[in-house]
Amino acid sequence: MLHAFAAPTFFMLRLQPTFPCSNKPTCSRGKGNSNSAHATMVHGKEDIEVAAKKMPYQHLNMESARNIDGVYDSFGGKLSHDGRVLKQNFAIRSYELGPDGKASLGSLMKRLQETSVQHCKSVGIFSSGFGSTPEMDKRGLVWVTRKLQIDVENYPTWDDVIQIDTWTCASGDNGWFRDWVFRDYRTGGNSDSSKWSLCVMNIQTRRSFQFLPEIRDEMECLLKVTDPVIDITKINCEQLDVNTKNHVRTGLSPAWTDLDVNRHVKNVKYLDWVLESIPLSVLKNHQVSSIVLEFRKECRMDDMLQSLSSAARTLGQSTSNEEIEFDHLLRLEDGSAILRGKSVVEAEVS
Amino acid sequence: MLHAFAAPTFFMLRLQPTFPCSNKPTCSRGKGNSNSAHATMVHGKEDIEVAAKKMPYQHLNMESARNIDGVYDSFGGKLSHDGRVLKQNFAIRSYELGPDGKASLGSLMKRLQETSVQHCKSVGIFSSGFGSTPEMDKRGLVWVTRKLQIDVENYPTWDDVIQIDTWTCASGDNGWFRDWVFRDYRTGGNSDSSKWSLCVMNIQTRRSFQFLPEIRDEMECLLKVTDPVIDITKINCEQLDVNTKNHVRTGLSPAWTDLDVNRHVKNVKYLDWVLESIPLSVLKNHQVSSIVLEFRKECRMDDMLQSLSSAARTLGQSTSNEEIEFDHLLRLEDGSAILRGKSVVEAEVS
Structure with a gap:
C-alpha cells in the first residue's frame, strides 16, 4: 500500500509515549526488552562510532555553533542522547490562539514539523526540501506524510512555553516514524504526544520510493531503535459512509x-x-x-x-x-x- | 469616518521609518522639534514618574520577572527607551515558508501582532483580549485595525532570526498607531517596516468608541511622542472599478x-x-x-x-x-x- 501514498511533504517517525524525562528515565543504553511494550533500546556508543564513520555529512554538534549571545541557540534546540533526541522550546504566540483562547491544534502541529527539520540540521544531515538529506537531495527525494496521530490533553495558552522532545526510527523497508512529546516547559507537566509516519517520494514523478542503503546509512545518526509501543501502521481509519x-x-x-x-x-x-x-x-x-x-x-x-x-x-x-x-x-x-x-x-x- | 470601522482585532500605532538603531540614535529624551518631519520627542524621566503615579497597573519591568534560565525571557522581548520601545527576536520556522522558500508576508504580520501584546504585558498594562488594558477590559473594549501598511524589502528565510522594534503613539481623539521596524538580528541589516492604525471598539455592540481619559492615562507609559513621518491616515486606497x-x-x-x-x-x-x-x-x-x-x-x-x-x-x-x-x-x-x-x-x- 505504501506506493499509493503521495501526500504533503513532511518528515519522520513514531512516538514512544513513555519518553524519558529527567525525573523518570525509562530509556537506557544497550538495554531493552523487545517483548515489553514499554521497553526501549538505544544504540550503544560503539554503534554510534560505526555509524559516524559511514556518514560524511554528520557533525554531532552537541554544542551548537549557531549560538549568538544565547538567543539564536535557544531558537534552534538542543541535542541529547548522543544526538538522537532533540529538545526544543517554543513560546505560544497571540496569533496562534483560537476563539477559545488556547493554542490551536494546527499551531502545535507546525511546531512538530519545525523540530524535525532542526533535528536534521543539528546532526548535520540537513540538505534542502526541509528534511531531505544530501543523498535524498541528489535523487530529488522528499519526505511525505503517510499517517499522523496527535493526542492533546491540555492545550497551552498565550505566553506559555512548551518543550518538545523528538526522535526518529525506521519501520519496515520503506517507512520512517517520528515521535514527539511536548510538555509545559516551566512545570515539566503532563506531556502530550504525537506520532508521525512517513515515506520517501520522488518530487519529479510524485511517486513513493524505496529506501536506498545510502540514505539509511546517512540517517543512522538520528536513529533511535525502539520497539513500537503504539504501531501507527496498524491504526486504520474507518471508511466513512x-x-x-x-x-x-x-x-x-x-x-x-x-x-x-x-x-x-x-x-x-x-x-x-x-x-x-x-x-x-x-x-x-x-x-x-x-x-x-x-x-x-x-x-x-x-x-x-x-x-x-x-x-x-x-x-x-x-x-x-x-x-x-x-x-x-x-x-x-x-x-x-x-x-x-x-x-x-x-x-x-x- | 472612524465610527464606520469594525474590523479585526488588533492593537496600535504608526511607524517612524528612521527608527533609532544602536548605530544611529535619532531619539533623544526631552528634546525634539515638532516641526521637523524626522525629529522625535520622548517623555523625560519626570513625565514617566508622573504618569506612573496615575497608573495602578503599571510595572515597568525593565528586567523581566519572567526569566526562566534565559530561555523564556528571550521569548518575551526586552524593553528599552524607558519602556516605550520593545525589542523582540523571532526565528523563522519551516512552516512559515511559502513556495518560494521565503517567510510569507502573513507570517511577518503575525509577529507584529505578538510584539504589541508583549509590549503591553511588559509594561504591566496587559489585561485580556490581547492588547486591551484593564480600563478597556472593564468597559468591554478591544482594539480593532483601521488601516495597516507593511513594506518589505528582503524576506527572511528558514532559521533566520529577525529583530522587531516596536513603539506606539496616539493620533487625534480616537486613534492610535503602532510602528514596527524589523531587521536581520545577526547582521543588523537593512530594516523593513510596518505601520498600523487602530481604534477602540466595544466588543458587545461592535461599534467604535471614543477614548476615555482613564484609558489614555493608563497607556501613557507606552506612549512615544513623535511627529508623523508618514501619516498613514492620509494614505487612501483607490476605489477599485x-x-x-x-x-x-x-x-x-x-x-x-x-x-x-x-x-x-x-x-x-x-x-x-x-x-x-x-x-x-x-x-x-x-x-x-x-x-x-x-x-x-x-x-x-x-x-x-x-x-x-x-x-x-x-x-x-x-x-x-x-x-x-x-x-x-x-x-x-x-x-x-x-x-x-x-x-x-x-x-x-x-
Whole structure:
C-alpha cells in the first residue's frame, strides 16, 4: 500500500509515549526488552562510532555553533542522547490562539514539523526540501506524510512555553516514524504526544520510493531503535459512509500561500479542512483531544475538495465529560479520497 | 469616518521609518522639534514618574520577572527607551515558508501582532483580549485595525532570526498607531517596516468608541511622542472599478479556526484573502514589496466573500525590475466593502 501514498511533504517517525524525562528515565543504553511494550533500546556508543564513520555529512554538534549571545541557540534546540533526541522550546504566540483562547491544534502541529527539520540540521544531515538529506537531495527525494496521530490533553495558552522532545526510527523497508512529546516547559507537566509516519517520494514523478542503503546509512545518526509501543501502521481509519454523512463542507481549494517549499499543500491545511467539517455547534464548546489522519493522495492547486465528517460515537452523558468520535473524509469532487481520518473531541472545561 | 470601522482585532500605532538603531540614535529624551518631519520627542524621566503615579497597573519591568534560565525571557522581548520601545527576536520556522522558500508576508504580520501584546504585558498594562488594558477590559473594549501598511524589502528565510522594534503613539481623539521596524538580528541589516492604525471598539455592540481619559492615562507609559513621518491616515486606497476588474476569487468564507480570541476574523486571514485575488502567474515569480489594507467593515462567520483585484499600473520593462501595482477590494456577496487595499509586487530575483 505504501506506493499509493503521495501526500504533503513532511518528515519522520513514531512516538514512544513513555519518553524519558529527567525525573523518570525509562530509556537506557544497550538495554531493552523487545517483548515489553514499554521497553526501549538505544544504540550503544560503539554503534554510534560505526555509524559516524559511514556518514560524511554528520557533525554531532552537541554544542551548537549557531549560538549568538544565547538567543539564536535557544531558537534552534538542543541535542541529547548522543544526538538522537532533540529538545526544543517554543513560546505560544497571540496569533496562534483560537476563539477559545488556547493554542490551536494546527499551531502545535507546525511546531512538530519545525523540530524535525532542526533535528536534521543539528546532526548535520540537513540538505534542502526541509528534511531531505544530501543523498535524498541528489535523487530529488522528499519526505511525505503517510499517517499522523496527535493526542492533546491540555492545550497551552498565550505566553506559555512548551518543550518538545523528538526522535526518529525506521519501520519496515520503506517507512520512517517520528515521535514527539511536548510538555509545559516551566512545570515539566503532563506531556502530550504525537506520532508521525512517513515515506520517501520522488518530487519529479510524485511517486513513493524505496529506501536506498545510502540514505539509511546517512540517517543512522538520528536513529533511535525502539520497539513500537503504539504501531501507527496498524491504526486504520474507518471508511466513512458517505450516504449517512452528517456534515459536509464543499468548495475547498488550496491557495498559493498554502503551498510549502516543495509546492505541496502544507500539512496544517489538510488539518484545517478536516476540522471545517466538524459542526460549529460542536467546535464552540469542544476541543480535539485526538486526531489521526491517513493520507491517500496529494491534491493540486486547482483541485476542488469536499470535507465530510460523521459523528461515529458519543461517549459520556453530561456536558462535562462528553466525548464525540468523528470519522473524516477529505475527497476530490470526483469522489477520490485525499485522506481519511478520525478524531475525538471532548467538552471543554470552562 | 472612524465610527464606520469594525474590523479585526488588533492593537496600535504608526511607524517612524528612521527608527533609532544602536548605530544611529535619532531619539533623544526631552528634546525634539515638532516641526521637523524626522525629529522625535520622548517623555523625560519626570513625565514617566508622573504618569506612573496615575497608573495602578503599571510595572515597568525593565528586567523581566519572567526569566526562566534565559530561555523564556528571550521569548518575551526586552524593553528599552524607558519602556516605550520593545525589542523582540523571532526565528523563522519551516512552516512559515511559502513556495518560494521565503517567510510569507502573513507570517511577518503575525509577529507584529505578538510584539504589541508583549509590549503591553511588559509594561504591566496587559489585561485580556490581547492588547486591551484593564480600563478597556472593564468597559468591554478591544482594539480593532483601521488601516495597516507593511513594506518589505528582503524576506527572511528558514532559521533566520529577525529583530522587531516596536513603539506606539496616539493620533487625534480616537486613534492610535503602532510602528514596527524589523531587521536581520545577526547582521543588523537593512530594516523593513510596518505601520498600523487602530481604534477602540466595544466588543458587545461592535461599534467604535471614543477614548476615555482613564484609558489614555493608563497607556501613557507606552506612549512615544513623535511627529508623523508618514501619516498613514492620509494614505487612501483607490476605489477599485468593479466593472474593469481583472481578477476575482469568489466563495471565500471564514472557518472557526480563523477567529481570534475576540471572535473576530484574524488579520492575517484578510491578508490571505487579498493575496488570493492576485493571479497565480504573478504570484509565482513576484513578491509583495508593499501592501496597504484599509478596513471598512467586519465580516462574520457565515458571510461569503469575494476578493477582487485590478492591476493598476506596471512599472519597469524587464523581468528583473518589473513592479506591478494592484488595487484590491474584499467585499460581501451583496457588494458591501469589507476592506480596500493596494499592493506593489516586484519580480523576485532568482
